[in-house]
Amino acid sequence: MPPPLPEGDPLDELVLFEDLETRRQFLKKVAGTSLAVTLGPHLIALASAPTPGGSEAPSAATKMMSVQLKINGRDYHLQIDPRTSLLDLLRENLHLTGSKKGCDHGQCGACTVLINGRRVNSCLTLAVMHEGEEITTIEGLAQGEQLHPVQEAFLEHDGFQCGYCTPGQICSAVACLKEGHAKDDAQIREWMSGNLCRCGAYPNIVDAIKQARDKMGGGA
Amino acid sequence: MRPFEYSRAADWQSAINRVATDPQAKFVGGGTNLIDLMKMGVETPDSLVDINRLPLAQVEELPDKGGIRIGALVRNSDLAEHPLITARYPVLSQALLSGASPQLRNLATTGGNLLQRTRCFYFYDPAFPMCNKRKPGSGCGALEGYNRIHAILGQSDQCIATHPSDMCVALATLDAVVHVQGPGGERAIPIGDFHRLPGTTPNVDTNLQPNELITSVDLPNIPFATRSHYLKVRDRATYAFALVSVAAILELEDGMIKSARVALGGVAHKPWRATKAEQMLTGKTAEVSAFAAAASAELASAKSYRYNTFKIELAKRAIVQALTTVAAMT
Numbered sequence: 001m002p003p004p005l006p007e008g009d010p011l012d013e014l015v016l017f018e019d020l021e022t023r024r025q026f027l028k029k030v031a032g033t034s035l036a037v038t039l040g041p042h043l044i045a046l047a048s049a050p051t052p053g054g055s056e057a058p059s060a061a062t063k064m065m066s067v068q069l070k071i072n073g074r075d076y077h078l079q080i081d082p083r084t085s086l087l088d089l090l091r092e093n094l095h096l097t098g099s100k101k102g103c104d105h106g107q108c109g110a111c112t113v114l115i116n117g118r119r120v121n122s123c124l125t126l127a128v129m130h131e132g133e134e135i136t137t138i139e140g141l142a143q144g145e146q147l148h149p150v151q152e153a154f155l156e157h158d159g160f161q162c163g164y165c166t167p168g169q170i171c172s173a174v175a176c177l178k179e180g181h182a183k184d185d186a187q188i189r190e191w192m193s194g195n196l197c198r199c200g201a202y203p204n205i206v207d208a209i210k211q212a213r214d215k216m217g218g219g220a
Numbered sequence: 221m222r223p224f225e226y227s228r229a230a231d232w233q234s235a236i237n238r239v240a241t242d243p244q245a246k247f248v249g250g251g252t253n254l255i256d257l258m259k260m261g262v263e264t265p266d267s268l269v270d271i272n273r274l275p276l277a278q279v280e281e282l283p284d285k286g287g288i289r290i291g292a293l294v295r296n297s298d299l300a301e302h303p304l305i306t307a308r309y310p311v312l313s314q315a316l317l318s319g320a321s322p323q324l325r326n327l328a329t330t331g332g333n334l335l336q337r338t339r340c341f342y343f344y345d346p347a348f349p350m351c352n353k354r355k356p357g358s359g360c361g362a363l364e365g366y367n368r369i370h371a372i373l374g375q376s377d378q379c380i381a382t383h384p385s386d387m388c389v390a391l392a393t394l395d396a397v398v399h400v401q402g403p404g405g406e407r408a409i410p411i412g413d414f415h416r417l418p419g420t421t422p423n424v425d426t427n428l429q430p431n432e433l434i435t436s437v438d439l440p441n442i443p444f445a446t447r448s449h450y451l452k453v454r455d456r457a458t459y460a461f462a463l464v465s466v467a468a469i470l471e472l473e474d475g476m477i478k479s480a481r482v483a484l485g486g487v488a489h490k491p492w493r494a495t496k497a498e499q500m501l502t503g504k505t506a507e508v509s510a511f512a513a514a515a516s517a518e519l520a521s522a523k524s525y526r527y528n529t530f531k532i533e534l535a536k537r538a539i540v541q542a543l544t545t546v547a548a549m550t
Protein backbone atom coordinates (compact mmCIF):
# COMPACT_ATOMS: atom_id res chain seq x y z
CA MET A 1 0.00 0.00 0.00
CA PRO A 2 1.44 3.40 -0.93
CA PRO A 3 1.20 6.14 1.69
CA PRO A 4 -2.05 8.13 1.56
CA LEU A 5 -1.88 11.30 -0.45
CA PRO A 6 -2.26 14.61 1.39
CA GLU A 7 -5.78 15.91 1.64
CA GLY A 8 -6.74 18.41 -0.98
CA ASP A 9 -4.10 17.24 -3.42
CA PRO A 10 -5.51 17.24 -6.97
CA LEU A 11 -4.37 13.65 -7.34
CA ASP A 12 -6.33 12.33 -4.36
CA GLU A 13 -9.29 11.27 -6.44
CA LEU A 14 -6.99 8.77 -8.09
CA VAL A 15 -6.71 6.82 -4.85
CA LEU A 16 -10.11 5.48 -5.85
CA PHE A 17 -8.24 3.16 -8.17
CA GLU A 18 -6.50 1.30 -5.39
CA ASP A 19 -9.11 -1.36 -4.95
CA LEU A 20 -9.73 -1.86 -8.62
CA GLU A 21 -6.44 -1.50 -10.33
CA THR A 22 -2.91 -2.64 -9.92
CA ARG A 23 -0.22 -0.05 -9.51
CA ARG A 24 1.20 -1.06 -12.88
CA GLN A 25 -2.04 -0.42 -14.75
CA PHE A 26 -2.50 2.82 -12.93
CA LEU A 27 0.96 4.08 -13.76
CA LYS A 28 0.59 3.05 -17.37
CA LYS A 29 -2.63 4.95 -17.74
CA VAL A 30 -1.19 8.06 -16.15
CA ALA A 31 1.93 7.85 -18.28
CA GLY A 32 -0.14 7.46 -21.42
CA THR A 33 -2.65 10.15 -20.57
CA SER A 34 -0.89 13.05 -18.92
CA LEU A 35 -3.79 15.29 -19.87
CA ALA A 36 -6.19 13.04 -18.01
CA VAL A 37 -4.37 13.58 -14.72
CA THR A 38 -5.70 17.10 -14.60
CA LEU A 39 -9.14 16.09 -15.80
CA GLY A 40 -9.85 13.35 -13.29
CA PRO A 41 -10.38 9.61 -13.23
CA HIS A 42 -13.27 9.44 -15.66
CA LEU A 43 -11.12 10.19 -18.68
CA ILE A 44 -8.38 7.93 -17.40
CA ALA A 45 -10.80 5.04 -17.37
CA LEU A 46 -11.82 5.79 -20.93
CA ALA A 47 -8.22 5.62 -22.04
CA SER A 48 -7.57 2.23 -20.50
CA ALA A 49 -8.58 -0.25 -23.23
CA PRO A 50 -5.51 -2.03 -24.58
CA THR A 51 -5.07 -1.64 -28.33
CA PRO A 52 -3.14 -4.48 -29.90
CA GLY A 53 -0.15 -3.89 -32.08
CA GLY A 54 0.13 -0.16 -31.82
CA SER A 55 -1.72 3.04 -31.27
CA GLU A 56 -4.68 2.55 -33.58
CA ALA A 57 -7.89 1.98 -31.68
CA PRO A 58 -9.94 -1.11 -32.55
CA SER A 59 -12.29 -0.20 -35.37
CA ALA A 60 -15.71 -1.46 -36.25
CA ALA A 61 -14.06 -4.00 -38.57
CA THR A 62 -12.32 -5.76 -35.68
CA LYS A 63 -13.79 -9.20 -35.19
CA MET A 64 -13.06 -10.86 -31.89
CA MET A 65 -12.05 -14.52 -31.97
CA SER A 66 -12.30 -17.37 -29.50
CA VAL A 67 -9.00 -18.94 -28.70
CA GLN A 68 -7.83 -21.63 -26.28
CA LEU A 69 -4.29 -21.29 -25.05
CA LYS A 70 -2.21 -23.29 -22.64
CA ILE A 71 0.11 -21.07 -20.69
CA ASN A 72 2.30 -22.28 -17.83
CA GLY A 73 0.23 -25.44 -17.64
CA ARG A 74 -3.06 -23.62 -17.31
CA ASP A 75 -5.83 -23.53 -19.94
CA TYR A 76 -7.28 -20.20 -20.95
CA HIS A 77 -10.41 -19.64 -23.03
CA LEU A 78 -10.27 -16.12 -24.36
CA GLN A 79 -12.00 -13.74 -26.74
CA ILE A 80 -9.32 -11.72 -28.45
CA ASP A 81 -8.69 -9.34 -31.31
CA PRO A 82 -6.72 -11.41 -33.87
CA ARG A 83 -4.16 -8.60 -34.03
CA THR A 84 -3.07 -9.33 -30.46
CA SER A 85 0.54 -10.39 -30.32
CA LEU A 86 1.35 -13.20 -27.93
CA LEU A 87 3.28 -10.65 -25.86
CA ASP A 88 0.33 -8.26 -25.58
CA LEU A 89 -1.96 -11.15 -24.70
CA LEU A 90 0.33 -12.22 -21.88
CA ARG A 91 0.81 -8.74 -20.50
CA GLU A 92 -2.45 -6.93 -21.21
CA ASN A 93 -5.07 -9.68 -21.18
CA LEU A 94 -3.60 -12.10 -18.64
CA HIS A 95 -1.46 -9.69 -16.59
CA LEU A 96 1.53 -12.02 -16.89
CA THR A 97 3.84 -9.05 -17.00
CA GLY A 98 7.09 -10.97 -16.55
CA SER A 99 7.62 -11.04 -20.31
CA LYS A 100 8.80 -7.56 -21.21
CA LYS A 101 8.11 -5.29 -24.16
CA GLY A 102 11.42 -3.78 -25.20
CA CYS A 103 11.48 -2.96 -28.89
CA ASP A 104 8.29 -4.78 -29.98
CA HIS A 105 10.06 -5.57 -33.29
CA GLY A 106 12.04 -8.75 -32.58
CA GLN A 107 15.30 -6.91 -32.08
CA CYS A 108 15.91 -7.07 -28.33
CA GLY A 109 14.65 -10.44 -27.00
CA ALA A 110 13.03 -9.02 -23.82
CA CYS A 111 9.77 -10.74 -24.83
CA THR A 112 11.31 -14.20 -25.23
CA VAL A 113 9.03 -17.07 -24.16
CA LEU A 114 9.06 -20.80 -24.85
CA ILE A 115 6.56 -22.41 -27.20
CA ASN A 116 6.69 -26.19 -27.05
CA GLY A 117 10.08 -25.74 -25.39
CA ARG A 118 11.48 -23.55 -28.18
CA ARG A 119 12.38 -19.92 -27.58
CA VAL A 120 10.57 -17.32 -29.69
CA ASN A 121 10.00 -13.57 -29.72
CA SER A 122 6.45 -13.26 -28.42
CA CYS A 123 6.16 -9.76 -29.90
CA LEU A 124 6.39 -11.04 -33.48
CA THR A 125 3.80 -13.76 -33.35
CA LEU A 126 0.04 -13.58 -33.02
CA ALA A 127 -1.60 -15.22 -30.02
CA VAL A 128 -4.25 -16.87 -32.24
CA MET A 129 -1.52 -18.81 -34.05
CA HIS A 130 -0.65 -20.83 -30.95
CA GLU A 131 -3.76 -22.76 -30.08
CA GLY A 132 -2.92 -26.15 -28.63
CA GLU A 133 0.72 -25.35 -28.03
CA GLU A 134 2.50 -25.27 -24.66
CA ILE A 135 3.50 -21.71 -23.86
CA THR A 136 5.90 -21.16 -20.98
CA THR A 137 6.76 -17.73 -19.65
CA ILE A 138 9.15 -16.63 -16.93
CA GLU A 139 6.26 -17.08 -14.49
CA GLY A 140 6.10 -20.78 -15.36
CA LEU A 141 9.72 -21.79 -14.83
CA ALA A 142 9.82 -22.22 -11.06
CA GLN A 143 8.33 -25.28 -9.36
CA GLY A 144 6.37 -23.62 -6.56
CA GLU A 145 8.94 -21.91 -4.38
CA GLN A 146 11.80 -23.79 -6.01
CA LEU A 147 13.43 -21.56 -8.61
CA HIS A 148 14.61 -22.98 -11.92
CA PRO A 149 18.39 -23.58 -11.87
CA VAL A 150 18.82 -20.81 -14.44
CA GLN A 151 16.90 -18.37 -12.24
CA GLU A 152 19.05 -19.34 -9.26
CA ALA A 153 22.22 -18.92 -11.28
CA PHE A 154 21.21 -15.44 -12.46
CA LEU A 155 20.70 -14.44 -8.82
CA GLU A 156 23.98 -15.93 -7.67
CA HIS A 157 26.00 -14.33 -10.47
CA ASP A 158 24.22 -10.97 -10.58
CA GLY A 159 23.19 -11.62 -14.18
CA PHE A 160 21.44 -8.26 -14.40
CA GLN A 161 21.48 -4.68 -13.29
CA CYS A 162 18.14 -3.04 -14.03
CA GLY A 163 16.49 -6.40 -14.64
CA TYR A 164 14.32 -5.43 -17.60
CA CYS A 165 15.89 -7.90 -20.03
CA THR A 166 16.19 -10.63 -17.41
CA PRO A 167 12.97 -12.62 -17.98
CA GLY A 168 13.83 -12.82 -21.67
CA GLN A 169 17.45 -13.68 -20.91
CA ILE A 170 16.39 -16.48 -18.55
CA CYS A 171 13.82 -18.00 -20.93
CA SER A 172 16.35 -17.79 -23.73
CA ALA A 173 19.05 -19.36 -21.56
CA VAL A 174 16.75 -22.26 -20.59
CA ALA A 175 16.24 -23.03 -24.30
CA CYS A 176 19.91 -22.42 -25.13
CA LEU A 177 20.89 -25.09 -22.57
CA LYS A 178 18.26 -27.49 -23.85
CA GLU A 179 19.53 -27.00 -27.41
CA GLY A 180 23.06 -27.82 -26.25
CA HIS A 181 24.43 -24.47 -27.38
CA ALA A 182 26.31 -23.59 -24.20
CA LYS A 183 29.55 -25.49 -24.74
CA ASP A 184 31.87 -22.55 -24.03
CA ASP A 185 31.82 -18.77 -23.57
CA ALA A 186 31.97 -18.03 -27.29
CA GLN A 187 29.09 -20.37 -28.07
CA ILE A 188 26.99 -18.95 -25.24
CA ARG A 189 27.62 -15.41 -26.47
CA GLU A 190 26.67 -16.30 -30.05
CA TRP A 191 23.55 -18.27 -29.11
CA MET A 192 22.39 -15.65 -26.58
CA SER A 193 22.92 -12.81 -29.06
CA GLY A 194 19.17 -12.39 -29.55
CA ASN A 195 18.89 -11.01 -26.02
CA LEU A 196 20.28 -7.53 -25.56
CA CYS A 197 21.26 -6.14 -22.16
CA ARG A 198 21.74 -2.39 -22.21
CA CYS A 199 23.25 -2.48 -18.71
CA GLY A 200 25.98 -4.72 -20.08
CA ALA A 201 25.61 -7.60 -17.64
CA TYR A 202 26.86 -10.01 -20.30
CA PRO A 203 29.90 -11.42 -18.41
CA ASN A 204 27.69 -12.32 -15.44
CA ILE A 205 24.98 -13.72 -17.71
CA VAL A 206 27.57 -16.00 -19.34
CA ASP A 207 28.79 -17.10 -15.90
CA ALA A 208 25.23 -17.79 -14.77
CA ILE A 209 24.51 -19.93 -17.83
CA LYS A 210 27.71 -21.91 -17.31
CA GLN A 211 26.78 -22.60 -13.70
CA ALA A 212 23.27 -23.69 -14.66
CA ARG A 213 24.74 -25.88 -17.41
CA ASP A 214 27.07 -27.63 -14.99
CA LYS A 215 24.39 -28.00 -12.35
CA MET A 216 21.88 -29.40 -14.82
CA GLY A 217 24.41 -31.80 -16.31
CA GLY A 218 24.79 -30.00 -19.62
CA GLY A 219 21.13 -30.15 -20.59
CA ALA A 220 17.68 -29.17 -19.46
CA MET B 221 -2.16 -2.35 -37.01
CA ARG B 222 -4.98 -2.50 -39.51
CA PRO B 223 -7.72 -5.02 -38.63
CA PHE B 224 -7.70 -8.30 -40.54
CA GLU B 225 -9.53 -11.58 -40.56
CA TYR B 226 -7.58 -14.57 -39.38
CA SER B 227 -8.11 -18.11 -40.61
CA ARG B 228 -6.14 -21.31 -40.23
CA ALA B 229 -5.72 -23.39 -43.39
CA ALA B 230 -6.35 -27.13 -43.06
CA ASP B 231 -4.85 -27.96 -46.46
CA TRP B 232 -2.98 -26.10 -49.17
CA GLN B 233 -5.92 -26.13 -51.60
CA SER B 234 -8.12 -24.18 -49.24
CA ALA B 235 -5.22 -21.87 -48.38
CA ILE B 236 -4.71 -21.06 -52.05
CA ASN B 237 -8.44 -20.65 -52.70
CA ARG B 238 -8.69 -18.25 -49.84
CA VAL B 239 -5.88 -16.06 -51.13
CA ALA B 240 -6.90 -16.42 -54.79
CA THR B 241 -10.33 -14.95 -54.06
CA ASP B 242 -9.03 -12.02 -52.02
CA PRO B 243 -6.21 -9.91 -53.45
CA GLN B 244 -5.68 -8.32 -50.02
CA ALA B 245 -5.16 -11.69 -48.30
CA LYS B 246 -1.74 -13.00 -47.34
CA PHE B 247 -0.29 -16.27 -46.12
CA VAL B 248 1.42 -16.14 -42.75
CA GLY B 249 4.11 -18.62 -41.74
CA GLY B 250 6.62 -17.58 -39.08
CA GLY B 251 5.44 -14.01 -39.42
CA THR B 252 8.71 -12.50 -38.19
CA ASN B 253 8.89 -10.12 -41.13
CA LEU B 254 5.21 -9.83 -42.15
CA ILE B 255 3.85 -9.09 -38.66
CA ASP B 256 6.61 -6.56 -38.11
CA LEU B 257 5.72 -4.84 -41.40
CA MET B 258 2.05 -4.90 -40.39
CA LYS B 259 2.94 -3.15 -37.14
CA MET B 260 4.81 -0.54 -39.16
CA GLY B 261 1.85 -0.08 -41.51
CA VAL B 262 3.89 -1.15 -44.55
CA GLU B 263 1.88 -4.34 -45.06
CA THR B 264 -1.88 -3.98 -44.66
CA PRO B 265 -3.55 -7.32 -45.50
CA ASP B 266 -7.26 -7.60 -44.76
CA SER B 267 -6.97 -11.34 -44.26
CA LEU B 268 -4.23 -13.58 -42.90
CA VAL B 269 -4.26 -17.25 -43.85
CA ASP B 270 -2.19 -19.18 -41.33
CA ILE B 271 -0.39 -22.02 -43.12
CA ASN B 272 1.56 -23.27 -40.11
CA ARG B 273 -0.50 -26.45 -39.74
CA LEU B 274 0.13 -27.61 -43.34
CA PRO B 275 2.37 -30.69 -43.62
CA LEU B 276 5.29 -28.83 -45.20
CA ALA B 277 7.89 -29.06 -42.44
CA GLN B 278 9.94 -32.03 -43.65
CA VAL B 279 13.48 -32.25 -44.98
CA GLU B 280 13.68 -35.33 -47.18
CA GLU B 281 15.97 -36.94 -49.70
CA LEU B 282 14.91 -37.06 -53.33
CA PRO B 283 15.83 -40.65 -54.17
CA ASP B 284 15.60 -40.41 -57.95
CA LYS B 285 17.70 -37.26 -58.31
CA GLY B 286 19.90 -37.58 -55.25
CA GLY B 287 19.02 -34.13 -53.99
CA ILE B 288 17.07 -32.85 -51.02
CA ARG B 289 13.59 -31.40 -50.66
CA ILE B 290 13.09 -28.76 -47.98
CA GLY B 291 9.46 -28.16 -47.02
CA ALA B 292 8.42 -24.51 -47.08
CA LEU B 293 7.59 -24.59 -43.37
CA VAL B 294 10.91 -26.01 -42.19
CA ARG B 295 12.10 -23.49 -39.63
CA ASN B 296 15.44 -21.79 -40.24
CA SER B 297 16.79 -23.23 -36.98
CA ASP B 298 15.82 -26.80 -37.88
CA LEU B 299 17.19 -26.51 -41.40
CA ALA B 300 20.51 -25.06 -40.22
CA GLU B 301 21.17 -28.03 -37.95
CA HIS B 302 19.62 -30.77 -40.08
CA PRO B 303 22.22 -33.51 -40.56
CA LEU B 304 21.60 -33.71 -44.33
CA ILE B 305 22.25 -29.98 -44.66
CA THR B 306 25.31 -29.77 -42.43
CA ALA B 307 26.82 -32.82 -44.16
CA ARG B 308 26.10 -31.95 -47.80
CA TYR B 309 25.51 -28.20 -47.97
CA PRO B 310 27.55 -26.55 -45.19
CA VAL B 311 27.27 -23.18 -46.96
CA LEU B 312 23.51 -23.23 -46.40
CA SER B 313 23.81 -24.16 -42.75
CA GLN B 314 26.38 -21.42 -42.16
CA ALA B 315 24.26 -18.82 -43.98
CA LEU B 316 21.20 -19.68 -41.91
CA LEU B 317 23.10 -19.54 -38.64
CA SER B 318 24.57 -16.16 -39.54
CA GLY B 319 21.09 -14.69 -39.87
CA ALA B 320 18.88 -13.18 -37.19
CA SER B 321 18.84 -14.71 -33.68
CA PRO B 322 17.99 -18.18 -32.33
CA GLN B 323 14.51 -16.95 -31.34
CA LEU B 324 13.79 -15.55 -34.80
CA ARG B 325 15.19 -18.63 -36.55
CA ASN B 326 12.82 -20.78 -34.48
CA LEU B 327 9.86 -19.00 -36.06
CA ALA B 328 11.18 -18.05 -39.50
CA THR B 329 10.38 -20.50 -42.28
CA THR B 330 12.17 -21.47 -45.47
CA GLY B 331 9.36 -20.09 -47.64
CA GLY B 332 9.11 -16.91 -45.62
CA ASN B 333 12.84 -16.31 -45.78
CA LEU B 334 12.60 -16.33 -49.59
CA LEU B 335 9.97 -13.59 -49.31
CA GLN B 336 11.74 -11.33 -46.81
CA ARG B 337 11.37 -7.72 -47.77
CA THR B 338 14.21 -5.22 -47.84
CA ARG B 339 15.44 -3.53 -44.68
CA CYS B 340 15.90 -0.23 -46.55
CA PHE B 341 15.03 2.45 -43.98
CA TYR B 342 12.97 4.39 -46.52
CA PHE B 343 10.87 1.33 -47.29
CA TYR B 344 10.41 0.15 -43.73
CA ASP B 345 9.09 3.42 -42.30
CA PRO B 346 6.00 4.94 -43.93
CA ALA B 347 6.93 8.26 -42.31
CA PHE B 348 9.34 8.66 -45.23
CA PRO B 349 7.28 9.97 -48.15
CA MET B 350 9.51 8.59 -50.91
CA CYS B 351 9.77 4.89 -51.70
CA ASN B 352 9.00 3.42 -55.10
CA LYS B 353 8.84 -0.04 -53.58
CA ARG B 354 6.23 0.89 -50.99
CA LYS B 355 4.45 3.59 -53.01
CA PRO B 356 5.16 3.30 -56.77
CA GLY B 357 5.97 6.64 -58.36
CA SER B 358 6.84 8.39 -55.09
CA GLY B 359 10.58 8.40 -55.74
CA CYS B 360 13.53 6.80 -53.94
CA GLY B 361 14.50 8.35 -50.62
CA ALA B 362 17.74 6.38 -50.48
CA LEU B 363 19.27 7.75 -53.71
CA GLU B 364 20.09 11.09 -52.08
CA GLY B 365 19.62 9.87 -48.52
CA TYR B 366 21.55 7.74 -46.05
CA ASN B 367 22.47 4.91 -48.39
CA ARG B 368 25.24 3.13 -46.53
CA ILE B 369 23.44 -0.25 -46.60
CA HIS B 370 22.28 0.01 -50.20
CA ALA B 371 22.97 -1.74 -53.49
CA ILE B 372 26.02 -1.45 -55.70
CA LEU B 373 25.05 -4.01 -58.36
CA GLY B 374 21.96 -4.35 -60.55
CA GLN B 375 20.10 -1.40 -59.07
CA SER B 376 18.02 1.14 -61.00
CA ASP B 377 17.35 4.84 -60.57
CA GLN B 378 14.01 3.78 -59.08
CA CYS B 379 15.34 1.64 -56.26
CA ILE B 380 18.67 0.83 -54.63
CA ALA B 381 17.35 -1.51 -51.94
CA THR B 382 19.08 -4.80 -51.13
CA HIS B 383 17.67 -8.23 -50.39
CA PRO B 384 18.31 -8.99 -46.71
CA SER B 385 18.39 -12.81 -46.70
CA ASP B 386 21.49 -14.87 -46.00
CA MET B 387 19.77 -18.17 -46.77
CA CYS B 388 18.93 -17.06 -50.30
CA VAL B 389 22.56 -16.22 -51.06
CA ALA B 390 23.54 -19.79 -50.24
CA LEU B 391 20.57 -21.13 -52.23
CA ALA B 392 21.77 -19.13 -55.24
CA THR B 393 25.07 -21.03 -55.31
CA LEU B 394 23.23 -24.34 -54.87
CA ASP B 395 20.95 -23.85 -57.91
CA ALA B 396 17.93 -24.38 -55.69
CA VAL B 397 14.51 -24.75 -57.30
CA VAL B 398 11.47 -23.20 -55.64
CA HIS B 399 8.29 -25.28 -55.99
CA VAL B 400 5.00 -23.43 -55.80
CA GLN B 401 1.32 -24.32 -55.99
CA GLY B 402 -1.22 -22.00 -57.52
CA PRO B 403 -4.84 -22.20 -58.63
CA GLY B 404 -3.58 -23.52 -61.99
CA GLY B 405 -1.37 -26.21 -60.48
CA GLU B 406 2.28 -26.60 -59.64
CA ARG B 407 5.31 -24.89 -61.14
CA ALA B 408 9.01 -24.78 -60.45
CA ILE B 409 11.04 -21.56 -60.36
CA PRO B 410 14.86 -21.69 -60.45
CA ILE B 411 16.28 -19.58 -57.61
CA GLY B 412 17.95 -17.23 -60.09
CA ASP B 413 14.55 -16.37 -61.57
CA PHE B 414 12.72 -16.14 -58.26
CA HIS B 415 13.86 -12.71 -57.10
CA ARG B 416 13.85 -9.72 -59.44
CA LEU B 417 16.05 -6.74 -60.07
CA PRO B 418 14.19 -3.49 -59.37
CA GLY B 419 14.09 -2.00 -62.90
CA THR B 420 11.00 0.16 -63.21
CA THR B 421 8.87 -2.05 -60.92
CA PRO B 422 10.70 -2.18 -57.58
CA ASN B 423 7.34 -2.76 -55.89
CA VAL B 424 7.47 -6.35 -57.20
CA ASP B 425 10.14 -8.27 -55.28
CA THR B 426 9.72 -11.73 -56.81
CA ASN B 427 8.18 -13.62 -59.69
CA LEU B 428 5.89 -15.50 -57.32
CA GLN B 429 2.26 -14.67 -58.08
CA PRO B 430 0.18 -13.39 -55.16
CA ASN B 431 -2.05 -16.48 -55.25
CA GLU B 432 0.84 -18.95 -55.30
CA LEU B 433 2.04 -20.82 -52.24
CA ILE B 434 5.64 -21.95 -51.88
CA THR B 435 5.59 -25.65 -50.99
CA SER B 436 9.25 -26.63 -51.09
CA VAL B 437 12.78 -25.74 -52.06
CA ASP B 438 14.67 -28.51 -53.84
CA LEU B 439 18.45 -28.74 -53.81
CA PRO B 440 20.21 -30.74 -56.53
CA ASN B 441 22.88 -33.23 -55.64
CA ILE B 442 26.19 -31.32 -55.72
CA PRO B 443 28.90 -33.59 -54.29
CA PHE B 444 31.53 -30.83 -54.24
CA ALA B 445 29.24 -28.52 -52.24
CA THR B 446 30.81 -30.02 -49.12
CA ARG B 447 33.70 -27.66 -49.93
CA SER B 448 31.80 -24.47 -49.32
CA HIS B 449 31.72 -21.44 -47.06
CA TYR B 450 29.54 -18.48 -46.15
CA LEU B 451 31.30 -15.28 -45.15
CA LYS B 452 29.23 -12.46 -43.71
CA VAL B 453 30.65 -9.00 -43.09
CA ARG B 454 28.60 -6.72 -40.83
CA ASP B 455 28.84 -3.90 -38.33
CA ARG B 456 28.91 -6.21 -35.29
CA ALA B 457 29.98 -9.78 -34.82
CA THR B 458 26.48 -11.25 -34.78
CA TYR B 459 22.76 -10.47 -35.03
CA ALA B 460 23.02 -7.91 -37.83
CA PHE B 461 22.23 -7.81 -41.53
CA ALA B 462 25.08 -8.18 -43.99
CA LEU B 463 26.91 -5.22 -45.43
CA VAL B 464 28.41 -7.74 -47.81
CA SER B 465 28.24 -11.51 -47.73
CA VAL B 466 29.70 -14.23 -49.93
CA ALA B 467 28.63 -17.82 -50.50
CA ALA B 468 31.36 -19.79 -52.22
CA ILE B 469 31.77 -23.34 -53.49
CA LEU B 470 34.84 -24.68 -55.28
CA GLU B 471 35.21 -27.90 -57.21
CA LEU B 472 38.93 -28.56 -57.19
CA GLU B 473 41.11 -31.10 -58.97
CA ASP B 474 44.83 -31.17 -58.26
CA GLY B 475 44.79 -27.54 -57.13
CA MET B 476 42.93 -26.44 -60.26
CA ILE B 477 39.42 -24.98 -60.19
CA LYS B 478 37.14 -27.28 -62.16
CA SER B 479 34.12 -25.14 -61.35
CA ALA B 480 33.27 -22.31 -58.98
CA ARG B 481 30.04 -21.01 -57.57
CA VAL B 482 29.96 -17.60 -55.95
CA ALA B 483 27.02 -15.44 -54.84
CA LEU B 484 26.92 -12.13 -53.01
CA GLY B 485 24.48 -10.80 -50.43
CA GLY B 486 23.92 -7.24 -49.24
CA VAL B 487 24.88 -5.74 -52.58
CA ALA B 488 21.82 -6.08 -54.82
CA HIS B 489 18.04 -6.29 -54.97
CA LYS B 490 18.41 -10.07 -55.24
CA PRO B 491 21.04 -12.61 -54.24
CA TRP B 492 23.79 -11.78 -56.72
CA ARG B 493 25.20 -14.78 -58.52
CA ALA B 494 28.73 -13.77 -59.51
CA THR B 495 28.76 -15.42 -62.93
CA LYS B 496 31.63 -13.28 -64.28
CA ALA B 497 33.83 -14.29 -61.37
CA GLU B 498 32.82 -17.92 -61.75
CA GLN B 499 33.79 -17.94 -65.45
CA MET B 500 37.15 -16.35 -64.71
CA LEU B 501 37.91 -18.85 -61.99
CA THR B 502 37.16 -21.92 -64.05
CA GLY B 503 40.36 -23.66 -65.14
CA LYS B 504 42.61 -21.46 -62.98
CA THR B 505 44.91 -22.48 -60.18
CA ALA B 506 43.20 -21.94 -56.83
CA GLU B 507 45.30 -19.03 -55.57
CA VAL B 508 44.80 -15.51 -54.30
CA SER B 509 45.79 -13.79 -57.56
CA ALA B 510 43.07 -15.67 -59.45
CA PHE B 511 40.53 -14.91 -56.72
CA ALA B 512 41.41 -11.20 -56.79
CA ALA B 513 41.15 -10.99 -60.58
CA ALA B 514 37.76 -12.69 -60.51
CA ALA B 515 36.54 -10.38 -57.75
CA SER B 516 37.65 -7.29 -59.67
CA ALA B 517 35.90 -8.50 -62.82
CA GLU B 518 32.67 -9.09 -60.93
CA LEU B 519 32.68 -5.66 -59.32
CA ALA B 520 33.77 -3.82 -62.50
CA SER B 521 30.21 -2.72 -63.18
CA ALA B 522 29.48 -1.73 -59.58
CA LYS B 523 28.06 1.71 -58.93
CA SER B 524 28.07 3.32 -55.51
CA TYR B 525 26.41 6.26 -53.78
CA ARG B 526 27.45 8.84 -51.23
CA TYR B 527 27.71 6.52 -48.23
CA ASN B 528 28.31 3.04 -49.65
CA THR B 529 31.40 3.34 -51.85
CA PHE B 530 33.27 1.22 -49.31
CA LYS B 531 31.12 -1.75 -50.30
CA ILE B 532 32.87 -2.19 -53.66
CA GLU B 533 36.27 -2.82 -52.13
CA LEU B 534 34.69 -4.73 -49.25
CA ALA B 535 32.91 -7.06 -51.69
CA LYS B 536 36.15 -7.74 -53.59
CA ARG B 537 38.04 -8.55 -50.41
CA ALA B 538 35.19 -10.67 -49.09
CA ILE B 539 35.17 -12.73 -52.30
CA VAL B 540 38.93 -13.30 -52.01
CA GLN B 541 38.62 -14.20 -48.33
CA ALA B 542 35.75 -16.63 -48.88
CA LEU B 543 37.47 -18.37 -51.80
CA THR B 544 40.73 -18.58 -49.85
CA THR B 545 38.88 -20.26 -47.00
CA VAL B 546 37.21 -22.74 -49.34
CA ALA B 547 40.43 -23.55 -51.19
CA ALA B 548 42.15 -24.32 -47.88
CA MET B 549 39.47 -26.83 -46.87
CA THR B 550 40.50 -30.45 -46.97
